[in-house]
Amino acid sequence: MLCWVLFLDKTEPTISITVVGASGDLAKRKIFPALFVLFYEDHLPKHFTIYGYARSKLTDEELRNMISKTLTCRIDKWGNCSDKRDQFLQRCFYHSGQYNSEENFSELDIKLKEKEVGRLPNRLFFLSIPPNIFVDVVRCVSRCTSSATGWTRVIVEKPFGRDLESSREMTKSLQQYLTEGQIFRIDHYLxxxxxxxxxxxxxxxxxxxxxxxxxxxxxxxxxxxxxxxxxxxxxxxxxxxxxxxxxxxxxxxxxxxxxxxxxxxxxxxxxxxxxxxxxxxxxxxxxxxxxxxxxxxxxxxxxxxxxxxxxxxxxxxxxxxxxxxxxxxxxxxxxxxxxxxxxxxxxxxxxxxxxxxxxxxxxxxxxxxxxxxxxxxxxxxxxxxxxxxxxxxxxxxxxxxxxxxxxxxxxxxxxxxxxxxxxxxxxxxxxxxxxxxxxxxxxxxxxxxxxxxxxxxxxxxxxxxxxxxxxxxxxxxxxxxxxxxxxxxxxxxxxDLSEENPEVxxxxxxxxxxx
CATH class of the missing domain: 3.30.360.10 (Dihydrodipicolinate Reductase; domain 2)
Structure with missing residues (x-):
């Protein structure tokens, strides 16, 4: 038993990244392409899995076909871009489910565990969804899809409420299920x-x-x-x-x-x-x-x-x-x-x-x-x-x-x-x-x-x-x-109006x- 514990201590970590709202415009235009660049430039861990989650009924292959159209090679000298793209797409999977269903998120949890087996599991969720369903998803993530031994983090895309009152209510609701350190409120301009x-x-x-x-x-x-x-x-x-x-x-x-x-x-x-x-x-x-x-x-x-x-x-x-x-x-x-x-x-x-x-x-x-x-x-x-x-x-x-x-x-x-x-x-x-x-x-x-x-x-x-x-x-x-x-x-x-020639x-x- 002691040997097994020592072996686990040296186990490499893995990260599971779930894009919630994977069939949406933001996910296709920005999130999946950004993840591909991170993979290409070796910024992702050696072991990682990407899951798309949305209500649309898609297969793994249909998700890959959908996002492959937006995975571009920004730098011309990337000679092996096609190979890297294929490798990346093979790490991408899909799970269909409702945003407020703990049962559907429990099913996702089973799939994530199958990919994580034998490694220290860390999980990142990107909420590319309307703000009115943030709290439902966070509740399901917290109760059904959190990592038991690694970290769990959630990226929340703006808007964060419409005014002070609704913003405070959202913050209070999110903090019922996550600590402040787990919440990453994204303003992409930063x-x-x-x-x-x-x-x-x-x-x-x-x-x-x-x-x-x-x-x-x-x-x-x-x-x-x-x-x-x-x-x-x-x-x-x-x-x-x-x-x-x-x-x-x-x-x-x-x-x-x-x-x-x-x-x-x-x-x-x-x-x-x-x-x-x-x-x-x-x-x-x-x-x-x-x-x-x-x-x-x-x-x-x-x-x-x-x-x-x-x-x-x-x-x-x-x-x-x-x-x-x-x-x-x-x-x-x-x-x-x-x-x-x-x-x-x-x-x-x-x-x-x-x-x-x-x-x-x-x-x-x-x-x-x-x-x-x-x-x-x-x-x-x-x-x-x-x-x-x-x-x-x-x-x-x-x-x-x-x-x-x-x-x-x-x-x-x-x-x-x-x-x-x-x-x-x-x-x-x-x-x-x-x-x-x-x-x-x-x-x-x-x-x-x-x-x-x-x-x-x-x-x-x-x-x-x-x-x-x-x-x-x-x-x-x-x-x-x-x-x-x-x-x-x-x-x-x-x-900006005083410059006659705005060309830098x-x-x-x-x-x-x-x-």
């Missing part, structure tokens, strides 16, 4: 390369850290624009709107990472502690600091673009915002008085997500006559472009070569596609790998979620109770005029200047 690079940029570069305060920064802009509407998601989107869908999570998380104090360490809890402090220091949002809009139909270049309410799943009298701009303030010593402007919208003229840091004007600028009345030309600006064309660039004033004193703004640019040859990972690849490792740094803690909803819930209730009518803007435009008035109110100009490729690469 897995973006440039978002994760925020702490490196700030805390490992002496040139930036002393400038990171109200003393030198005039305003910060967090911008999220999409050049398409809600096609295919109208029914879902109308229940949430742009503020819940983008601002309360993606942009607010980016703001917290940007504005937090230096954490004690890179430990997940130390980082999340500092983010919570930022969120709790934020001034309550006021209605007069918020602009909402909704896109209307438009004809451009002979092509007709639909209005938001043309979607058959959207009520014709819907007041749901597809665009919003708002001003936030952090009432602490570092950021007192600095406006943080957010802007997010659909069906706009371009697609981008970025953070723009506008610095204060140079006191007593010797060259102010060269700028005339346009002081924005004298403004240094740091831009962190999250997508597309990931880049970090800094706008500086520079003398144009020649005998005269002519000054223009040049852009020192670190364009990732030029500087780095390796492909940028998809956000889900990084977040899935962190969940497997038990690393919570890029996942949202319950008190963090609570503080975020506490900030936005009063505003959302005001907008809904007063039936605030959104300003209409044409599909493919720059959004409502009201956004410009909001910026002007705080003595700010939207930085035209900027002067930093690495070329220093090499």
């Amino acid at each position: 897995g973006k390369e440039l978002v994760e690079n925020l702490s490196v940029l700030r805390f490992s570069n002496l040139v930036f850290e002393p400038l990171w305060s109200r003393t030198y920064i005039r305003n910060v802009q967090l911008i999220f624009l999409e050049d398409f509407g809600t096609e295919g998601r109208g029914g879902y989107f109308d229940s949430y709107g742009i503020i819940r869908d983008i601002m309360q999570n993606h942009l607010l998380q980016m703001l917290a990472l940007f504005a937090m104090e230096t954490p004690v360490s890179l430990d997940a809890e130390d980082i999340r502690n500092e983010k919570v402090k930022v969120l709790r220091s934020m001034r309550p949002l006021q209605l007069d600091d918020v602009i909402i809009g909704q896109y209307k139909g438009h004809i451009k270049g002979g092509k007709s673009y639909p209005a938001y309410t043309d979607d058959p799943t959207v009520p014709k009298d819907s007041l749901t915002a597809t665009f919003s701009a708002l001003a936030l303030f952090i009432d602490n010593a570092r950021w007192d008085g600095v406006p943080f402007l957010m802007k997010a919208g659909k069906a706009l003229h371009t697609r981008r997500a970025e953070i723009r840091v506008q610095f204060r004007h140079v006191p007593g600028n010797l060259f102010k006559t060269n700028f005339g009345t346009d002081l924005d030309k004298a403004t240094n600006e740091l831009v962190i472009r999250v997508q597309p064309d990931e880049a970090i660039y800094l706008k500086i004033n520079n003398k144009i070569p020649g005998l005269g004193m002519r000054i223009d703004r040049s852009k020192l640019n670190l364009l990732y596609a030029t500087r780095y040859s390796n492909a940028i990972p998809d956000a889900y690849e990084r977040l899935l790998l962190d969940a497997i490792k038990g690393e919570h740094r890029l996942f949202i803690r319950s008190d963090e979620l609570d503080a975020a909803w506490a900030l936005f819930t009063p505003l959302l209730k005001d907008l809904e109770e007063k039936k605030t009518v959104p300003e209409l803007y044409p599909y493919g435009s720059r959004g409502p005029i009201g956004a410009h008035y909001l910026a002007a109110k705080h003595n700010v100009r939207w930085g 490729s035209s900027y002067i690469p930093i690495h070329r200047m220093v090499e």
Whole structure:
């Protein structure tokens, strides 16, 4: 018996990854492809099994055929991609069942144990399902499909409630069956390369850290624009709107990472502690600091673009915002008085997500006559472009070569596609790998979620109770005029609109200047 115990102690672990909602769009487009990349790059354990779980009646082979269409080789030099794809698909299986059936999850448990036999079993569940069935699935997982000797973790995809009350209720319900350490609330924007690079940029570069305060920064802009509407998601989107869908999570998380104090360490809890402090220091949002809009139909270049309410799943009298701009303030010593402007919208003229840091004007600028009345030309600006064309660039004033004193703004640019040859990972690849490792740094803690909803819930209730009518803007435009008035109110100009040529490729690469 002693020999058998010693043998088990040395047994290799195995991981069983169950994608709940496997037949859905998110699972096919993001989750299975991300798992394939992790397998290809040897980030998964030697022994692993992937199960798809959904109500659809599918065989193992039908699941493999379905997901094989989305498993792509991101890097051309992957010469043995087809072989790896086949190996990966052979590790993928399917189990059909209801989301609230403990019996069906017990049947899944039997199948998982058959694959895990003789190894230390660890289990990860990714809930790619609507939030109204989160708790049912978690109950079934906890009671019927938890690992007896290894760890069990659950990834929960947003949205996490619609307001503070529903979010707290969801947290309370989940914690009936799981500990906080088992819950991984995923906001995929935290897995973006440039978002994760925020702490490196700030805390490992002496040139930036002393400038990171109200003393030198005039305003910060967090911008999220999409050049398409809600096609295919109208029914879902109308229940949430742009503020819940983008601002309360993606942009607010980016703001917290940007504005937090230096954490004690890179430990997940130390980082999340500092983010919570930022969120709790934020001034309550006021209605007069918020602009909402909704896109209307438009004809451009002979092509007709639909209005938001043309979607058959959207009520014709819907007041749901597809665009919003708002001003936030952090009432602490570092950021007192600095406006943080957010802007997010659909069906706009371009697609981008970025953070723009506008610095204060140079006191007593010797060259102010060269700028005339346009002081924005004298403004240094740091831009962190999250997508597309990931880049970090800094706008500086520079003398144009020649005998005269002519000054223009040049852009020192670190364009990732030029500087780095390796492909940028998809956000889900990084977040899935962190969940497997038990690393919570890029996942949202319950008190963090609570503080975020506490900030936005009063505003959302005001907008809904007063039936605030959104300003209409044409599909493919720059959004409502009201956004410009909001910026002007705080003595700010939207930085993304001031760039005549938004193509990052035209900027002067930093690495070329220093090499």
